[in-house]
Structures are given as structure tokens and as C-alpha cells.
Amino acid sequence: MSEVIALIFYSVIKMEVQAVTSDEIFQEWLRNADGKRLKKYFEKKKVDFKREHVSAVETVYDVSKFIVIYFKKKTPEAFAKGEDGKVETVTADKLGKYRFYDFQGKRVDFDQWKGDTSVPSLASIRRVDCQKCHGAGTIGCEKCGRSGRIKCDKCSGTGKTSCSSCKGTGSITIELDVYDANNKKRKIQKTIPCPKCGHTGSDVCSKCGGGRSVLCRNCDGGSNICKDCKGFGVYYQFKYEAVPFLSQRQSAMVFYKRDVEKFIDKKEVEQLLNSRNTSGLTLNNIEDLTQGRLVPQLNYWTPDADKICNEAKKEFKKLLKTREVEQNQKIMVFPALQLRCKSTKGKSFELFGIGSSGNFVVLSDGFK
Numbered sequence: 001m002s003e004v005i006a007l008i009f010y011s012v013i014k015m016e017v018q019a020v021t022s023d024e025i026f027q028e029w030l031r032n033a034d035g036k037r038l039k040k041y042f043e044k045k046k047v048d049f050k051r052e053h054v055s056a057v058e059t060v061y062d063v064s065k066f067i068v069i070y071f072k073k074k075t076p077e078a079f080a081k082g083e084d085g086k087v088e089t090v091t092a093d094k095l096g097k098y099r100f101y102d103f104q105g106k107r108v109d110f111d112q113w114k115g116d117t118s119v120p121s122l123a124s125i126r127r128v129d130c131q132k133c134h135g136a137g138t139i140g141c142e143k144c145g146r147s148g149r150i151k152c153d154k155c156s157g158t159g160k161t162s163c164s165s166c167k168g169t170g171s172i173t174i175e176l177d178v179y180d181a182n183n184k185k186r187k188i189q190k191t192i193p194c195p196k197c198g199h200t201g202s203d204v205c206s207k208c209g210g211g212r213s214v215l216c217r218n219c220d221g222g223s224n225i226c227k228d229c230k231g232f233g234v235y236y237q238f239k240y241e242a243v244p245f246l247s248q249r250q251s252a253m254v255f256y257k258r259d260v261e262k263f264i265d266k267k268e269v270e271q272l273l274n275s276r277n278t279s280g281l282t283l284n285n286i287e288d289l290t291q292g293r294l295v296p297q298l299n300y301w302t303p304d305a306d307k308i309c310n311e312a313k314k315e316f317k318k319l320l321k322t323r324e325v326e327q328n329q330k331i332m333v334f335p336a337l338q339l340r341c342k343s344t345k346g347k348s349f350e351l352f353g354i355g356s357s358g359n360f361v362v363l364s365d366g367f368k
Helices: 022-032 035-042 077-081 092-097 266-275 291-298 305-321
Strands: 060-074 087-091 118-120 126-129 138-140 149-151 160-162 171-179 185-193 202-204 213-215 223-225 234-242 250-253 281-283 331-342 348-356 359-364
Touching (some): 022 060, 087 092, 281 291, 291 305
Antiparallel strands (some): 087 234, 138 223, 281 331
């Protein structure tokens, strides 16, 4: 397995580097390992446990070489400051779709930040009444004059319609059969009061029930929901404010194979190398990240080393365009080892040593 982590140092070493040994790595880890965990995973039956009982011979079952490349970069001033001033206004139903931030006076590490450099501020949220409905959430209906009812179009607002039986006359005509002495029939007409309308000539309007008006179909009870504010009556305004990044203007780049990320975190590696005066090879030209340039000093090469060197070169050249790195700045290359381990009770874990013999750092997967 191989790995490359790109970062910067300032001493030039052109001689051969004596890589750290697996025994050095194991002993350094053992010296700092948690005693309770060691006892839990390495204690043997009927034997009083001591730290010195844990041996590399019984624990380390595989060792792989890899390389680490380290160079620093500058954080662009524009990124460090962010961008202020943008104001956004949304309806109440959309407010919850935004991610708001409240940094509570704390500053943010630029390299650890994953979002935009200008973000919605929780403290800036304010409520604004809708100018169209003046905060009511509804708009009065002009068709019904906000009453919710309009004149019945069937009876023209009278509440009555002409009687369908007598046609509004109040009476109806019936025919009577009349016979004479010879039993001869004749018909005569007789006018009688209309029984349906009570001889008034009119009926109660079937549409409005005599009320003279009907519900307005253009509104709901005299008003409609304001389309601008969607019935909330208010909007919410908020500002975008710059993320308060740390004033530090330098950080480091870290690259390594993705399958190693489950064991050691990039930021952890960077911080550890930053805090120690770890020795390795120093280059002054990014183009020197080649097998021909490095093998004579490292005395080894791995299948993944070319790929990772190329990734570091690509990133370095991209940062050159933004002036986050300088053309001839120092680039460190460290020899490194990965130790695959298993305790006497079957607990598997990984150890990583980065640097040269006598001057190195050790990382582990946590020995959880």
C-alpha cells in the first residue's frame, strides 16, 4: 500500500535518507499507547501484564512502504475575508430551506470549511410586512365589496321569481264540463286563484332562497389569500455574512489514497507534521517529484507513488495560478511505513510511521 501527503519545509537535503524502521515505529507507539487498552487486547492468562510484554514480533504481521509529500499554501485574502452584503427576502414557507449560521464569536479553519465563504446569518433575520396586503395575509374582493355575497342573478336581487304555474298572474284557468237538458256536453273556462303561489304570482327564488344574494364565487368570505406573501402576511429578510476564518494565512495540502482515509485523517497528519521537526528529502522544484529523482535517495519506489506524485504536481500547479504557492518553494518528501498489526486477542489495527530514522512521527487508527 502506498500513500502521499503533500505539504512544505525549508531545509535542503540531497543525501540519502535513512527511512524509519518498523521496530522504531512500534516501540514509539507502544511507549505512548493507553495502558488499559494494551492490557485489554494483549493480556495473557495467568501472566501479570506489563507493557514490555507486547512485542513487535508477535504483533506486526505485514509492513508496506509508502511516501509522503508535504507543501504549504497561502490562503487567498479574498477567501479569508469572504463576501458581505447580499440581502435575501423570502416567504415564511421558504425560510426553513436555508441553512443559517451562528458562529458565536468562534473562528473557522479555512481548510476544514466545506461551504461557501459567505453564508446566511441567523442574527440578521428580520420580519417585514407584506406591502400588498399590509400584513393581513388576505386581499379584499372587489367584486363583492368584501361582503362575500353578490346580488342573485336569477331573481335580480328581489328574492322572488315569477310563479311557473300561473306565469305571475296569481290565478289559473280550469275547464269545466257542462251538460244541458239533452245531456249534450260543452266546456267553459273558470278562473281560480293559483294554489302554488297563493295567488301572489311569485315564488321564492330557488337560487338564493329569498335572500336576494348568493355567495361570491370570486373569493372566500370576502377576501382572497395574498398571492405575493402566500397568506403569511410577512416576509423574512436575512443577510449573507462572511465566514469568520482564522487570520492565519498559511495552511497545508494533504493527499493520500482514499483507502487509507479510514485509518488516518488528513488533518491529523498535517497537524502532526506541522508540530514536529520531521526530516526527509527537500525539493525546490515540483517537477522533481519523479521516480528518477527520488529513488536514489529513498532507495525504494511503490506502485502508487507515480500516481500520487502526479496528483501533488497537478494541485501545486493549480495553486500557482492563484498565488497560493510559489514557484520555488520547499517541498518535503518523507519515507513512510504502514504496519498491519493484530493483538494476542485478535484485535486488528494499523500503525503509520512518517519520517527518517530517529526523526519521525507515528499515527495509528485509534486502536479502538
